[in-house]
Amino acid sequence: MPSSVTMPMGQAASRPQTAANRYYRRFGLFERVMHAGLMFSFVGCALSGLPLLFPYTGWAKTVAALMGGFHGAALVHRVCAAIMCVVFVTHILQFLWIGLAKGTLLSVLWGPNSLMPQGKDIVDIYQHMKYFLGKGPRPQFDRYTYWEKFDYMAVFWGMFIIGGSGLLLWFAIPLSAWLPGWIFNIATLVHGEEALLAVGFIFTIHFFNGHVRPEKFPMDMVIFTGRISDHELREERPLEYQRLVREGRLAAIEATPPAPGAVMFGRIVGGTALVLGILTVLLIVYGLVMR
Amino acid sequence: MKPAALLRALFLVLAFGLASAASAKTAAPAKKEAPPADPNETCMMCHADAAAKGAGGKSIAVDTAVFGKSVHGEMQLKCVDCHSDVSADKLPHAEKLKPAACSNCHEDAVKKYTGTAHAKALAKGQGMAAHCHDCHGTHDIKRSKDPASKTAFANIEATCGACHGNDKIVAQAHLPGGNIQVKYHDSIHGQLVDGKTVYNRAAPTCTSCHGAHNIQPKSEADSRVARAHVPDTCGGCHQREKTVFEKGKHGALQHAGNAAAPVCIDCHGAHTIQRASKANWQNAVVGACGNCHDDKITSFRLTYHGKVTTLGPATVATCASCHGAHDVRPAADPLSTVNSANLLATCRNCHPDAGAQLVSWDPHPQPKNKERSLLVYYTNIFMEFLLAGVFLFFGLHTVLWAYRSFRNMAQRGKSGGH
Numbered sequence: 020m021p022s023s024v025t026m027p028m029g030q031a032a033s034r035p036q037t038a039a040n041r042y043y044r045r046f047g048l049f050e051r052v053m054h055a056g057l058m059f060s061f062v063g064c065a066l067s068g069l070p071l072l073f074p075y076t077g078w079a080k081t082v083a084a085l086m087g088g089f090h091g092a093a094l095v096h097r098v099c100a101a102i103m104c105v106v107f108v109t110h111i112l113q114f115l116w117i118g119l120a121k122g123t124l125l126s127v128l129w130g131p132n133s134l135m136p137q138g139k140d141i142v143d144i145y146q147h148m149k150y151f152l153g154k155g156p157r158p159q160f161d162r163y164t165y166w167e168k169f170d171y172m173a174v175f176w177g178m179f180i181i182g183g184s185g186l187l188l189w190f191a192i193p194l195s196a197w198l199p200g201w202i203f204n205i206a207t208l209v210h211g212e213e214a215l216l217a218v219g220f221i222f223t224i225h226f227f228n229g230h231v232r233p234e235k236f237p238m239d240m241v242i243f244t245g246r247i248s249d250h251e252l253r254e255e256r257p258l259e260y261q262r263l264v265r266e267g268r269l270a271a272i273e274a275t276p277p278a279p280g281a282v283m284f285g286r287i288v289g290g291t292a293l294v295l296g297i298l299t300v301l302l303i304v305y306g307l308v309m310r
Numbered sequence: 311m312k313p314a315a316l317l318r319a320l321f322l323v324l325a326f327g328l329a330s331a332a333s334a335k336t337a338a339p340a341k342k343e344a345p346p347a348d349p350n351e352t353c354m355m356c357h358a359d360a361a362a363k364g365a366g367g368k369s370i371a372v373d374t375a376v377f378g379k380s381v382h383g384e385m386q387l388k389c390v391d392c393h394s395d396v397s398a399d400k401l402p403h404a405e406k407l408k409p410a411a412c413s414n415c416h417e418d419a420v421k422k423y424t425g426t427a428h429a430k431a432l433a434k435g436q437g438m439a440a441h442c443h444d445c446h447g448t449h450d451i452k453r454s455k456d457p458a459s460k461t462a463f464a465n466i467e468a469t470c471g472a473c474h475g476n477d478k479i480v481a482q483a484h485l486p487g488g489n490i491q492v493k494y495h496d497s498i499h500g501q502l503v504d505g506k507t508v509y510n511r512a513a514p515t516c517t518s519c520h521g522a523h524n525i526q527p528k529s530e531a532d533s534r535v536a537r538a539h540v541p542d543t544c545g546g547c548h549q550r551e552k553t554v555f556e557k558g559k560h561g562a563l564q565h566a567g568n569a570a571a572p573v574c575i576d577c578h579g580a581h582t583i584q585r586a587s588k589a590n591w592q593n594a595v596v597g598a599c600g601n602c603h604d605d606k607i608t609s610f611r612l613t614y615h616g617k618v619t620t621l622g623p624a625t626v627a628t629c630a631s632c633h634g635a636h637d638v639r640p641a642a643d644p645l646s647t648v649n650s651a652n653l654l655a656t657c658r659n660c661h662p663d664a665g666a667q668l669v670s671w672d673p674h675p676q677p678k679n680k681e682r683s684l685l686v687y688y689t690n691i692f693m694e695f696l697l698a699g700v701f702l703f704f705g706l707h708t709v710l711w712a713y714r715s716f717r718n719m720a721q722r723g724k725s726g727g728h
């Protein structure tokens with residue numbers, strides 16, 4: 020496993036052999052389905068929307084033609100947008116349900132189990148950069164690292180920006196009874212730029228951070244299987260590991276190793292998204308150069 | 311007379327080096343018949359033989375049946391009426407004859423022809439240029455009304471296309487416009503004349519616009535296709551469009567003698583004219599408007615309309631949807647479709663449910679132009695900074711991370727693994 024690369028030298032030998040096949044549940048089925056829905060609709064929106072962002076390129080016409088021409092691509096875009104809206108709304112409802120029904124809203128909004136950026140993340144960024152330059156040790160991460168929080172927050176922000184502008188454009192004519200026309204100029208501008216940001220970010224930065232970097236190459240299966248190995252949890256999220264040990268909750272989340280079928284499924288689905296995404300980035304670069 | 315004629319014919323044939331069998335055949339009809347009452351018979355003694363060849367090896371055969379069915383044959387013209395430098399008293403005639411003298415009868419047509427591009431090229435020694443017979447034929451000339459005529463309405467495309475649709479000739483003679491026949495054939499005009507789907511006897515063929523005998527290149531002031539005359543030429547059929555065009559800004563500019571003013575062909579093309587209802591054409595015509603209104607197209611391309619028309623094919627608003635087609639008027643004109651009083655009605659042509667506020671939507675946004683819209687300007691700056699910031703930070707972050715990961719791997723490799 021290339022992921023062992025991140026291990027400090029001394030610990031490798033001392034790690035107990037029995038832990039090699041031990042796994043813990045990191046994501047439940049709900050989170051994995053949410054990610055799958057987001058992934059599917061995001062790739063769909065990207066592939067069906069980009070031809071209209073780069074209509075002057077030859078590939079735009081080809082990609083649109085694969086979806087049945089402009090009208091086909093427009094339909095794919097709206098269907099995927101609707102799926103993404105469902106994912107987002109479901110996520111918000113789940114968030115509220117956890118928060119209100121279980122009375123844990125605070126822990127979702129703040130603290131080590133929250134995706135909310137906090138003071139430690141600023142320190143982590145600084146220390147991680149120092150570590151990259153060989154000027155310090157790797158920072159100790161908790162359940163969510165700062166780049167994972169950025170991924171999440173970027174999508175959260177993007178949902179309002181790209182989703183809001185998209186809905187404005189989708190229903191521009193009926194909305195024009197209440198809204199001034201110039202708002203659709205803003206929506207067009209923002210929708211296109213935010214699309215570039217989102218697609219460019221997910222298909223390069225998120226792919227690198229989450230998947231193709233040497234430690235994870237070719238991809239991290241945790242979002243598909245929901246399971247993280249004992250060794251990965253100790254190495255990459257030591258603060259979470261220590262917290263779980265301290266709170267005595269580690270045994271409760273122990274899981275069976277990922278089923279080979281589930282891993283294969285994740286590799287095929289995730290691999291397809293990975294290939295499509297990287298291809299999309301190349302097409303965008305070509306489109307930007309040809310502008 | 312008869313033996314003398316026979317002798318002459320034999321002599322002629324032998325002199326031209328023909329096979330003896332052929333010569334016997336040539337002589338045969340002359341032997342049977344009485345002295346020709348018709349002077350053409352004299353010519354036919356040599357020229358009736360299908361295998362007859364001149365000294366140069368070129369066929370000199372004349373099919374009497376074909377000639378008989380031609381308009382000249384029906385009128386019982388004599389060979390010498392056209393080949394007026396041949397005399398029955400001086401046979402065999404000279405090896406090289408003058409071209410048939412069409413002007414003997416068709417003085418007017420020949421007069422028109424003289425001075426045209428075809429005639430000038432011919433005079434300059436470009437033997438390939440069209441002469442009377444290239445379009446009308448020789449002994450087989452038929453009335454234009456006859457569907458079999460080379461100059462019949464349905465056959466003109468092929469007749470002109472013999473040169474203007476032949477890539478070899480086009481290249482050799484540097485014919486202007488390249489292979490025009492292929493362009494024309496697929497145009498709406500060509501398709502109507504071709505009649506495979508819809509047929510329209512009134513649709514224009516080559517001569518409808520260019521004239522027949524008086525064809526002049528567009529560079530000549532008196533040409534029917536010179537820019538100044540294009541509206542009149544097209545308006546010959548499209549009268550309503552011409553009237554509307556004259557009322558618009560383009561027509562006014564053209565009328566004022568502005569050489570840069572667009573005429574019909576600048577938007578529609580000349581030989582490639584397509585049905586205006588075709589989405590493909592509507593999308594392409596945006597480019598034609600852009601030939602003059604470049605900045606307007608750049609801003610139009612930033613809108614949904616502009617993007618869809620580029621991607622195509624789909625029916626969305628193009629320039630003409632808002633500005634009108636033939637009577638484009640400046641926005642200040644109260645009659646203009648883009649005059650502020652008429653804007654909502656213009657939007658509602660396509661979006662019948664459009665709210666009154668839609669008119670504040672800018673169909674030509676300029677994100678870099680502060681004057682046009684502060685909001686668009688600053689939104690654009692915000693988005694640019696956002697994108698640049700995110701990609702710069704995470705780009706650097708990723709590069710450094712990759713550097714660290716590979717360094718770690720290399721160090722592990724050096725230390726010999728575990």
